[in-house]
Amino acid sequence: MSLVEVLPLAIVMVAGPQILSPIFLATSEQWRANSLAYVFGAALSISLVVFVAYLLGNSFGGGGGLLGASAREVLFVVVLVLLLYAAVETYRKRNVSEPPEWMGKLTTATPGFSLKLGFLLLGVFPTDVVTSVSVGTYLAANGDPVTDAAGFVLLTLFILSLPSLSVFLLGERAEAALPGIRDWMNDNSWIISEAVIAIFLVLTLQNLLG
Template structure:
């Protein structure tokens, strides 16, 4: 059940510059190499943060396979704090209608730059690091294997790869379609993110008091 519960948080991971960047990269000169490098960088950083959070969560168990009751409750509280921070940060940035100026340079980006961008955005962007930590600690609190995070990571990467897949399938038509998707995501993604965070808060509260 843990896998199904953490999957929706992939939507929170990609809201904002995280999904806008691969849209720009998909229309760059070296779009194949740039998009691949971006997704690979994201894979490494997300996996790293989730893994560290999971190990830290399991350390409360004193070496046993599962956490004690008090340790579980503490981890659930940590997850709730992280989620509330993510909700506040998402709401605070809801009116940011224009992408950062540096995104305009992505059409001439290099694979090396794209890799660094994917690694930093998906691993250390405030909302993303909080979300990945929430997933890792949540799985640890439930005594679930860290492999249950694989679906969360893969779904996040799949969404990030969609712009380049769209170019591959649609060809030149993607040049008119992607900007429309970008504008919609930029204006409405925060609402979806807040809904997903609220859902995860409810699930965590049920585990905490159930």
């Protein structure tokens, strides 16, 4: 059940510049190499943060853990705090209607830059770090294997790949549609993120209280 529970958080991961960047890269001069490099960088950082959070969660919640019998409850409290932070941060930035100026330069980006961008946006951006840590800690608190995070990571990467996949499959039609999709997501993605965070908050509370 834990795999199904963490999958929706992939939506939170890509909201904001994380999905806007691959839209720009999909129309860049080296769009195939750039898009692949971006997704690969994202895969490295997401997997690393989830794995480290999972290991830390297990070190606190194991049989001889540092927090004793209440370790599981404390881990769920940590998840709740992280999710509340993500919700507040998402709401605080809801009125940022224009993408950063540096995004306009992504049409001439190089694969090396795209790799670094994917790694940093998905591994250092506050809401993404919080979300990945929440997933790793949540799985540790439930005693589930870290491999249950694979679906979360893969779904996140698939969403990030959609702009380049659409260009590959649809060509100029996709290139014409992407700017409109980019603007809609820039204006409304925070609402979707808040809804997903709220659902995960409820699930975490159920585990904590039940």
